[in-house]
Amino acid sequence: MKRIAVQGIVGSFHEDAAQRYFNKKIEVVECKSFTSVCELVDTDKVDYAVMAIENSIAGSLLKNYQLIRDYHLRIIGEIYLHIQMNLMAVKGVKPSDITDIYSHPVALQQCVEYLEQYFPNANLHEGLDTAAAAKLMSDEQLPHAAAIGNLRSAELYKLNILETGIETNKKNYTRFLVLAKHGNPTEKANKASLCFEVGHFYGSLARVLNVFAENEINLAKIQSVPVIGKPNEYTIHVDIEWEKLENYDRALHQALKSVSSLAILGEYERSEIYMHDQ
Numbered sequence: 168m169k170r171i172a173v174q175g176i177v178g179s180f181h182e183d184a185a186q187r188y189f190n191k192k193i194e195v196v197e198c199k200s201f202t203s204v205c206e207l208v209d210t211d212k213v214d215y216a217v218m219a220i221e222n223s224i225a226g227s228l229l230k231n232y233q234l235i236r237d238y239h240l241r242i243i244g245e246i247y248l249h250i251q252m253n254l255m256a257v258k259g260v261k262p263s264d265i266t267d268i269y270s271h272p273v274a275l276q277q278c279v280e281y282l283e284q285y286f287p288n289a290n291l292h293e294g295l296d297t298a299a300a301a302k303l304m305s306d307e308q309l310p311h312a313a314a315i316g317n318l319r320s321a322e323l324y325k326l327n328i329l330e331t332g333i334e335t336n337k338k339n340y341t342r343f344l345v346l347a348k349h350g351n352p353t354e355k356a357n358k359a360s361l362c363f364e365v366g367h368f369y370g371s372l373a374r375v376l377n378v379f380a381e382n383e384i385n386l387a388k389i390q391s392v393p394v395i396g397k398p399n400e401y402t403i404h405v406d407i408e409w410e411k412l413e414n415y416d417r418a419l420h421q422a423l424k425s426v427s428s429l430a431i432l433g434e435y436e437r438s439e440i441y442m443h444d445q
């Protein structure tokens with residue numbers, strides 16, 4: 168059985184993403200940080216990792232871009248998860264009892280309107296992941312607290328659901344990358360993640376983007392990531408998609424002339440943005 172590292176515990180959105188990507192035929196290895204997730208892949212303690220790279224509201228996780236590069240990991244796939252948030256607490260807790268609310272910082276941010284409206288005076292506690300917050304309610308049987316997380320965590324940690332769908336934006340999704348130590352060449356690949364640097368002169372980035380356009384390569388995402396220790400210098404990360412492989416090969420060849428230190432972080436099959444039911 169494949170071993171998959173995720174940040175968080177069973178019941179977290181990361182674990183859900185891993186289960187869905189691998190069709191539940193996996194052993195999940197729970198980690199406390201994204202760094203230890205990458206460390207486990209790098210040292211062959213796990214086969215793969217599943218790591219969030221972007222939230223529709225909170226934006227890109229720049230630190231995770233950096234980790235992928237620092238550990239020289241390969242992106243072998245992606246999965247988008249519809250993120251629905253729920254308020255849950257141990258049996259008997261009523262909304263009027265709640266003085267403290269626990270969750271992951273991104274989850275709290277995604278529910279800010281609901282929290283401001285219904286719990287303006289509650290103390291908000293940021294934890295490592297949503298499932299850990301749910302587990303805390305259950306382990307400590309907290310009578311004045313609630314957790315925010317997915318329905319699976321409520322079921323796993325035997326919590327009552329006080330309110331469902333409390334996220335501000337209903338089209339809320341997170342994109343997770345599937346990472347490995349080595350690439351996994353696949354004929355199904357129709358998307359790639361690249362990073363490169365361009366010089367400080369006019370048109371330098373436009374020239375590379377034009378190469379993609381001229382070869383009918385769709386730019387799915389572009390993100391600049393600061394180069395640590397070099398003010399005003401950025402690594403440009405792009406996700407590109409193609410219909411014809413030869414267009415991609417040609418574009419790559421041409422782009423190499425206009426960039427420095429181009430790295431292919433992975434070539435993989437793109438995933439649709441599914442609005443999964445939880």
Ligand SMILES: O=C(O)C(=O)Cc1ccccc1
Nearest residue numbers: 179180181271273274296297
């Ligand atoms: O806390 C979790 O369950 C996670 O997996 C991190 C997270 C939090 C909020 C949205 C997506 C992922």
